[in-house]
Amino acid sequence: MNELIGASPVRVGRFRPAFEELPGLDFKTFDHAFDSFRAAREALAANAQKCESLHQTISRQLSDLQSARPNVDPHVFKVSFSSIQQKTIWFSKMLSVTLALPSGHAVSASVPQSSKVVDLKNLAQDAFNMPFLRLVTAEGRILADSMEQLQAAGLQDGDRVTVLGGQPKLAVTERAFALWTFGDRVVTWGSPDHGQSGPEYGEDSSAVQDQLRGVEQIQATATAFAAILEDGSVIAWGDESFGGDCSEVQAQLRNVKQIQATATAFAAILEDGSVISWGNVKQIQSTKYAFAAILEDGSVVTWGEPNYGGDSSAVYDQLRDVQQLQATEQAFAAILEDGSVVTWGDLADYINEFGDAETARELGYSCGVPEQLRNARQVQATKYAFAAILEDGSVVTWGGQDDGGDSSAVQDQLRCVQQVQATRHAFAAVLEDGSVVTWGSAHHGGNSSAVQNQLCNVQQIQANGYAFAAILKDGSVVTWGSEWGGDSSAVQDQLQNVKQIQATRHAFAAILEDGSVVTWGRDYGGDSSEVQAQLRKVQLIQATGYAFAAILEDGSLVTWGHVAWGGDSSAVQEQIASL
Structure with a gap:
């Protein structure tokens, strides 16, 4: 009552x-x-x-x-x-408080002294028309537990409570989504095969739902989620073998500041700089089966499968003052403070493909650093190759020749490079003048000759696994690569005033200035016709491997794509509406 x-x-x-x-x-x-x-x-x-x-x-x-x-x-x-x-x-025993936005706009509110945080939050939502918000007391305490009594939270008559607004956030596994905002609740959905014909993907969080209070961050492996709570502890769920079970290290997961994930494991960085990992393999930045973590003193710790970069003992003495890490599927590259680069890993994937290491090396598959690599400021990677941008704007590449490791054909064009993006087997570099240079597998976007005359005044490039999409200064879009996103002719006239592009493995979704969305590419995610009427005033898009999720201005959610990858959120729409 x-x-x-x-x-x-x-x-x-x-x-x-x-x-x-x-x-x-x-x-x-x-x-x-x-x-x-x-x-x-x-x-x-x-x-x-x-x-x-x-x-x-x-x-x-x-x-x-x-x-x-x-x-x-x-x-x-x-x-x-x-x-x-x-x-x-x-x-008759009422508690009167002032609800105030950071801007200074404030309203008075009265609730029974026996009310809970959720009751005060409902009043704030109605007063300020804000679907997602957080309440902060005058002492700076965040009222994260919706079911906590206001008196137990220390609120007194006449107190001033600050109301902070915000947008919900999304994390994704291969086939599931997790949506949360300001830590009050987490909503998950995705693969309908949970517990039947396949593994869990984190779509069912019911076993830990009562523990998910004060969520600050969520990360995901291929099939599991891990959440950092306000008190620095961690809650994990999903496929146990891929990080969904952290019980063995639960006692150590205190004062966690950050979580990183590979496809199969999590690694948590604690406040004291130590690292706790769990899952099938161990990692921070990742190759396919290994982690590498930069510590506070600039050194690097690695663990996981030795053949995939988990063993860095051969270069341990060189890994000092590390600024940045990048990885292919089997090797790591570290940029040091002086701009030099150190790499390690193995030819495991190549040996599996070609039968022996010598054949792999003859074909150009190596993680060895070229002699001319000095003063690197950024490293990008395809599946089997690296590309480093140097301080002078030139680019040095190494690794699989057909995967972008051989840039000799375009080396004289790679000057004044601002950014490099990568599909699975090709690179695209944006130059200072807004033009684009590409190399690597043509099927994966390594040949842009068909659209080269259109690639002028490029502001940003997005990539899926097989194609590139470039946003030009005038808001139009140019695409190239395979038909899985490289051909946007069917929607080209709609791609105007584009401000952001997101990608699944085989499709793209563009948010326009008016908040509408245009999609193209393969079926799963590339066709949004069934939900197109709902895609209005879109603020954010996130993607799994084969599905998209869009958050609208009013906080509602629209999903599309492969049902088994999170494309159907109908089962959780009521929960999302109550956030």
Whole structure:
């Protein structure tokens, strides 16, 4: 009953079934009683003595009901009246606070002293029309637990509570999404095969849902999620073998500042700089089966499969003052403070493909650093090759020749390079003048000759596994590569005023200035026709391997793509709406 104070008609509606046990009750009259109760809300907030008048009104209406229904046991009305009378007296003890935005805009609010954080949050949401928010006390305490009593939280009459707004965030495994905002609740959905024909993907968080309070960050492996809570502890769920079970290291996961993930494991960096990892293999920055972590003193710790970079003992003495790490599927590259580069790893993948290391090396598959590599400021990687941008704007490449490791054909064009992006087997470099140079596998975007004359004034490049998409200065888009995103001819006339592009493995989704969305590429994610009417005022898009999720301005969510990869969120829409 206390939740009726300040409640909306929708919220009031959920209390009606509670009175269905009153035989012969005329709900029209009873609803009128509740309307009177709600109409007195403002008076109740301004002056607790108004409760007495409200009490008398409800008393009189319940008495009329009893007279109109003489066949109803009088004891029913006596019990109902007694309960309401007690609640009314209870409501007279109100807590008045000021809800204020950082801008200074503020409103006064009164709630029963017995109210919870969620009740005050509901008032703030209504007052400021903000679906996602966080409450902070004058002492700087974040009210993260929605079910905590306001008195237990230390709120007193006259306190000022700051209201902070924000957008929800998304994390993704291969086939599932996790949405959260300001830590109050996490909603997960995705693969419908959970517990049946396949592994978990983190779509079912029910086992840990009551622990997911005060969530600050969520990271994901291919099939599991890990959340850092406000107190620095960690909660994990999903496929146990891929990091969904952290019970063996739970006691060590304290004061966690950051979590990194590979496809199969997590690594947590603690406040003291130590690293705790769990899952099938161990890593921070990752190759396919290994981790590498830069420590506070600039040194590097590695672990996992030795053949995939997990063993850095051969270069241990060189790994000092490391500034940046990059990885292919089987090797790491570290940029040091002086701009030099150190690499390590093995030819494991190449040996599996070509039969022996010598054949692999003859084909150009090596993680050895070229002699001319000095003063590197950024390293990018395809599946089997590296590309480093040097301080002078030139580029040095090494690794698999057909995967972008051989840039000799375009080396004289690689001058004044600003950024490099990569598909699975090709690179694309944006130059200072806005032009683009590409190399590597043509099927993966390594040959841009068909659109070269259009690649002018390029501002940004996005890549999926097989194609590139460039946003030009005028907001138009140029694409190239395989048909899985490289051909945008069917939507080219719609690709105007583009401000952001996101990608699955085989498709792209572009957010336009007006908040609408245009998609293209392979079926799973490339076709958004079924939800196109809903894609309005889109603020953010995130992607799994074969599905997209878009957050709209009002905080609602629209998903599309492969159902088994999170493309259908219908089962959790009600939970998302209640965030």
